[in-house]
Amino acid sequence: MPLIPEEPQIHESAQGPRATPASGRSAPTPRPVPGPRPAAPPRPGRPGPVRPMPPAQRAPRDTAVAKPEPSAPAAPAAASTPQIQLIPASVEGALDAAEEAVDLLLDSGRAPGEVLVITTGEPHPWAAHELSFGDAAYWAQHDAGxxxxxxxASLAARAASRPVVVVAVNGGPDTVAATTLPLAHGRAGTLLIVCGDPQKINSVLGAGV
Structure with missing residues (x-):
């Protein structure tokens, strides 16, 4: 059986629209964008007038330089002396007057440890009692303050200084009072109170202090 040739089939491919140039017009050419302008060079300023400098002053050769003179040494301050207060009392009443003076000192605000009492005759009952326990215990209370x-008077030289010293001239030889009062004056820091015969006390203080 003879074969009949088939007619070839033509497949058309899809074609998009074609761009048609505008009639008689060409696309505008873009202009170049100008860049930043270079900064203008600074203008030279006008220099002001030059002011003349004042001439340096030179010290004359004939002028002598004054040298400071050494100052005189300061005078040493006078040593402070305690105030002396005299309480008239008899030999028998000197110890009582001393105890009253101590009470007034404590009432006025003095601390007990600031007061030292010295007797020229019989020792104070407190001292006699404390000495019965031995010298070590007695002086330990002194050091505690x-x-x-x-x-x-026989032990007063061992006592240290205190702001107030009270002396009771309650007996003993005149030589004891003459030795004790200058010693008490040296132990007193601010106040020395002496209870006894004013005539005897003034004669001793005037000669020995």
Missing amino acids: DDVFYTD
Whole structure:
């Protein structure tokens, strides 16, 4: 059986629209954008007039330089002396007057440890009682400085200084009073109170202090 040739089939491909140039017009050419302008060079300023400098002053050769003179040494301050207060009392009443003076001192605000009492005759009862326990215990209370300390003329040289010293001239030889009062004056820091015969006390203080 003879074969009949088939007619070839033509498949058309899809074609998009074609761009048609505008009639008689060409696309505008873009202009270049100008860049930043270079900064203008600074203008030279006008220099002001030059002011003349004042001439340096030179010290004349003939002028002598004054040298400071050494100052005189300061005078040393006078040593402070305690105030002396005299309480007239008899030999028998000197110890009572001393105890009253101590009470007034404590009432006025003095601390007990600031007061030292010295007797020229019989020792104070407190001192006699404390000495019965031995010298070590007696002087330990003195070193503690917590209370009024009572001593007699024979031991007064061992006592340390205190702001107030009270002396009861309650007997003993005149030589004891003459030795004790200058010693008490040296132990007193601010106040020395002496209870006894004013005539005897003034004669001793005037000669020995």
